[in-house]
Amino acid sequence: EADIYQTPRYLVIGTGKKITLECSQTMGHDKMYWYQQDPGMELHLIHYSYGVNSTEKGDLSSESTVSRIRTEHFPLTLESARPSHTSQYLCASSEPRTGDTEAFFGQGTRLTVV
Amino acid sequence: KQEVTQIPAALSVPEGENLVLNCSFTDSAIYNLQWFRQDPGKGLTSLLLIQSSQREQTSGRLNASLDKSSGRSTLYIAASQPGDSATYLCAVGANQAGTALIFGKGTTLSVSS
Numbered sequence: 001e002a003d004i005y006q007t008p009r010y011l012v013i014g015t016g017k018k019i020t021l022e023c024s025q026t027m028g029h030d031k032m033y034w035y036q037q038d039p040g041m042e043l044h045l046i047h048y049s050y051g052v053n054s055t056e057k058g059d060l061s062s063e064s065t066v067s068r069i070r071t072e073h074f075p076l077t078l079e080s081a082r083p084s085h086t087s088q089y090l091c092a093s094s095e096p097r098t099g100d101t102e103a104f105f106g107q108g109t110r111l112t113v114v
Numbered sequence: 115k116q117e118v119t120q121i122p123a124a125l126s127v128p129e130g131e132n133l134v135l136n137c138s139f140t141d142s143a144i145y146n147l148q149w150f151r152q153d154p155g156k157g158l159t160s161l162l163l164i165q166s167s168q169r170e171q172t173s174g175r176l177n178a179s180l181d182k183s184s185g186r187s188t189l190y191i192a193a194s195q196p197g198d199s200a201t202y203l204c205a206v207g208a209n210q211a212g213t214a215l216i217f218g219k220g221t222t223l224s225v226s227s
Contacts, residue, residue: 006157042217042219043217101163102163
């Protein structure tokens, strides 16, 4: 089983609140990703990081921000949550230096904004 | 722009059947292809990773094949079991730098006992 953890698993929060979704991995992977998945739909990349102090926006526009201060930690923040942010957020990591590039995913955070 | 399509969208079979899930992608210049399993409300579990230079990978009752030139991959599940019920996702890696995986919408499999 992959060593990548997301907290919280479920979150219900009111409109306008600031929230941070946590993602940590203990595999020492350089690359980390955040995906958004609506029910019945494919995963869309919203942020990724090649390593410490590296962050990039993904294909899907998102009002969230990320930071990568430590290799193992890649939190995602919404400054002001809105109902349109209701979705599942999935964090992943991979290690291209090994030549394998297999991606491992966390269990996800299901966010509901009311 | 790379697009990944999975057919069928849903599949119901009785226990014990062998089945094939299909994945196609529009740009054959991929670095790798990965099959995942997703249970309802959960994250993704990696099943098989195929590098672009490989033709297939096997793990237990699962066998995945890759035909880059035709832009296709198949996931073969032998002797299906109720515990195999889940959504199966196909994802392609675009390049060695690994900007990210591009996913299909998945095939939702239901195996009845």
